Amino acid sequence: MSEQRPPLEIRLCAPRGFCAGVDRAIQIVDLALERYGPPVYVRHEIVHNRFVVDGLKAKGAVFVDELDEIPDTDQPVIFSAHGVAKAVPEAAKARNLFHIDATCPLVTKVHREAEILHRKKAREIVLIGHAGHPEVIGTMGQLPTGAVRLVETEEDARTFTPKDPDNLAWITQTTLSVDDTAAIVAILTERFPSILAPHKDDICYATTNRQEAVKEVAGDVDAMIVVGAPNSSNSQRLREVAERAGCPFAVLVQRASDIDWNRFAGVRRLGITAGASAPEVLVEEIIDAFAQRYETTIDVVTTATEDIAFALPRQLRQAAAE
Structure with missing residues (x-):
């Protein structure tokens, strides 16, 4: 038996x-x-x-x-x-x-924003983001060296010394924690009341939506799996958001073969999400791995519906049509 x-x-x-x-x-x-x-x-x-x-x-x-x-x-x-x-x-x-x-295109929007703030409004740019991330390197590389100042943490925001406190603007990496960024912006705004904000939030819709879904689930589960890569900023933020929202144990997993099954002993309610660069086939692979060991039921928790699509570069539009 x-x-x-x-x-x-x-x-x-x-x-x-x-x-x-x-x-x-x-x-x-x-x-x-x-x-x-x-x-x-x-x-x-x-x-x-x-x-x-x-x-x-x-x-x-x-x-x-x-x-x-x-x-x-x-x-x-x-x-x-x-x-x-x-x-x-x-x-x-x-x-x-x-x-x-x-x-x-949402990263390109930040690039154009930085250029306008620097060249047309002569503002010193504060970029909220993570040092060394390719997106941050690309955004800082839109302007001359020294035109963009990187702020990573609340402590950075408290100690940052601008050239002119009345001539600042802030922009952000698109894949940050919404709550962490709000805390940093609050400090900058308190210290520099005339600092300019972006016309529209730089943190992208997908980052925001995925974090909101995790917040909805995190307090009701024993553990949370975020399907994603260690070098994926938005995936790492999802893991952090889950922990802060009350999940006792949140872990980043790339494939089902990476699961440490001992750490899931006793788990009866499991949250699963995936970073913005993780394909659904990997989510299905992980669900299947749990189904081999548990009698599973699945409850989909939907907090937003996405129907956004971006145009392809001109060189490839004909290929796509064909």
């Missing part, structure tokens, strides 16, 4: 997984491979997910850290969804490389 499996209620957050910017970036690489054939070169991971990157590699995408790793070629060179400093497309043009920009 087979051993009876313990019951497990899975509370599945919605929205979760791919956002419109990630979906567009992956589609750009796929369409470039279809239209131009391999190899297609991609500077940095197109999105922060090893499963996605490996899948594109298998189709003929070649990922590089910098343009100087790419030989002289007529094949496409694609910039990742996180955005790049201005020096990168300039270097591509200098080498006559055929480049396609897969930067998320």
